[in-house]
Amino acid sequence: MEEKFLPQIARLESCIICQLKCPCCKIEEFYNENPPAVRYLSSDDFYKFLKKNPFIKIIELSNNGEIFLNPELKEIIKIANIHKVVLTARNGANFNYVSNEVLEAMVKYKFHSLNVAIDGATPETYKIYRVGGNLNRVIENIERLNFYKKKFNSMYPILYFQFIIFGHNEHEIPMVKKLAKELKMRLYFKRNLFHDYSPINNPEYVAKELNLSKIVVDNSLNIEPQIKRMDSCTQLWFEPQIQCDGTFLGCCSQYYDTGLNVFENGLEDVLNSSIVVHAKNILCKKEEVDNNSMCAKCPFFIYRIRTNSFITDNMIFSAKECIEKKVKETYIY
Numbered sequence: 001m002e003e004k005f006l007p008q009i010a011r012l013e014s015c016i017i018c019q020l021k022c023p024c025c026k027i028e029e030f031y032n033e034n035p036p037a038v039r040y041l042s043s044d045d046f047y048k049f050l051k052k053n054p055f056i057k058i059i060e061l062s063n064n065g066e067i068f069l070n071p072e073l074k075e076i077i078k079i080a081n082i083h084k085v086v087l088t089a090r091n092g093a094n095f096n097y098v099s100n101e102v103l104e105a106m107v108k109y110k111f112h113s114l115n116v117a118i119d120g121a122t123p124e125t126y127k128i129y130r131v132g133g134n135l136n137r138v139i140e141n142i143e144r145l146n147f148y149k150k151k152f153n154s155m156y157p158i159l160y161f162q163f164i165i166f167g168h169n170e171h172e173i174p175m176v177k178k179l180a181k182e183l184k185m186r187l188y189f190k191r192n193l194f195h196d197y198s199p200i201n202n203p204e205y206v207a208k209e210l211n212l213s214k215i216v217v218d219n220s221l222n223i224e225p226q227i228k229r230m231d232s233c234t235q236l237w238f239e240p241q242i243q244c245d246g247t248f249l250g251c252c253s254q255y256y257d258t259g260l261n262v263f264e265n266g267l268e269d270v271l272n273s274s275i276v277v278h279a280k281n282i283l284c285k286k287e288e289v290d291n292n293s294m295c296a297k298c299p300f301f302i303y304r305i306r307t308n309s310f311i312t313d314n315m316i317f318s319a320k321e322c323i324e325k326k327v328k329e330t331y332i333y
């Protein structure tokens with residue numbers, strides 16, 4: 001029988017709206033076909049979630065949308081601080097719009113860390129992928145945030161400069177290193193998972209700039225390169241994904257309604273429900289594959305079934321160790 005435990009981290013989407021039109025992002029298309037009733041997390045629902053689930057220490061607020069378009073974000077940040085819950089946005093934000101009030105609240109109430117997606121060192125290159133965005137405005141927002149960090153003498157939020165390496169921006173890697181340093185950000189290079197879009201042109205150059213032995217360029221359209229990110233499946237155990245209306249999704253790769261709602265039933269009851277237990281058992285090959293499973297439409301799940309790449313006990317143990325380390329390093333109260 002599976003050991004029962006409660007996760008210390010939850011992924012709670014704060015906003016599913018995004019003002020940009022990035023070429024590889026299909027989430028708007030999905031939501032147009034499956035219109036959500038709620039587009040952002042309310043501060044009331046957030047407060048109730050914390051009261052009902054006191055075992056949660058860290059909440060990741062970003063997933064598919066832009067968290068700074070949530071009009072109640074300032075209040076959410078304040079509530080989290082009162083309840084000694086750490087907030088992160090490591091999945092990323094485009095940071096094209098944010099109010100001074102929210103910036104100040106992030107520093108004042110110790111918002112822990114933020115990934116800013118900046119895929120270019122010049123406005124011309126940046127807007128190729130971040131369609132509708134403005135690099136100068138993003139930099140201005142970062143500088144304003146750094147102003148408040150200095151004003152309150154705080155290291156929070158820790159800022160990450162996220163740079164996806166494309167063929168159209170690889171020449172700007174040296175410029176990006178300099179820009180990240182100027183903005184007091186930790187530079188984070190990310191691989192382009194969509195190999196049919198702007199693939200790397202000069203892998204030897206990129207490898208040298210990143211101090212790697214080599215860069216593997218894969219222009220195929222299959223999912224094999226993406227499936228290496230197996231951590232998304234173990235989120236179902238240790239970092240469950242929840243939609244802004246309380247819908248339990250399980251992981252950040254799941255979009256479809258599972259019929260489970262954390263705001264209505266509580267996270268503990270949902271995690272112990274037959275639907276979630278069944279999904280875990282299938283992922284671990286402890287039950288037969290069922291096309292009605294909550295994971296059935298997920299491309300990662302389909303790939304696992306096709307290639308017999310099921311989750312092992314060692315993978316669960318390793319993921320649990322990583323999460324415990326993450327909590328220890330991130331929880332600041």
